[in-house]
Amino acid sequence: DxxxxxxxxxxxxxxxxxxxxxxxxxxxxxxxxxxxxxxxxxxxxxxxxxxxxGYLKEDGIRKIAEAYKHNLTLLQDLKKAQFNPDGKN
CATH class of the missing domain: 1.10.287 (Helix Hairpins)
Structure with a gap:
């Protein structure tokens, strides 16, 4: 498994x-x-x-920052579902 x-x-x-x-x-x-x-x-x-x-140029920094934002948003959605399953304040 x-x-x-x-x-x-x-x-x-x-x-x-x-x-x-x-x-x-x-x-x-x-x-x-x-x-x-x-x-x-x-x-x-x-x-x-x-x-x-190597190092990142501005476009690379932006792409990685967008990936961090995406993953942080996913994490917060998981936490919201865990701690507020009914969707209440």
């Missing part, structure tokens, strides 16, 4: 959050942990788009 793509993603999210929580529990400020994760994610996205020796 191979996990679905969504199941794999959710499992990886749990791992990333566990690392973030460990860093927080070690005394790091949550804003610092968040900034580091965002920059690490941006670094990895840049690597995927441009390789180790």
């Amino acid at each position: 191979t996990p679905s793509r969504d199941e794999q993603i959710l499992s990886m999210i749990d791992e990333f959050v566990a690392v973030a929580n460990r860093l927080k529990d070690e005394g790091n400020d949550t804003d610092l942990v968040n900034a580091a994760f965002m920059l690490a994610s941006g670094n990895y996205a840049t690597f995927l788009a441009a390789g180790n020796q």
Whole structure:
């Protein structure tokens, strides 16, 4: 039984959050942990788009920012369904 793509993603999210929580529990400020994760994610996205020796031009930055916005919107829709299943305020 191979996990679905969504199941794999959710499992990886749990791992990333566990690392973030460990860093927080070690005394790091949550804003610092968040900034580091965002920059690490941006670094990895840049690597995927441009390789180790490359960087993003304005159009590449825009495309990745749009992907982040799309994924953040999907996450918020999931959270809304989880915490507000009846659609009430």
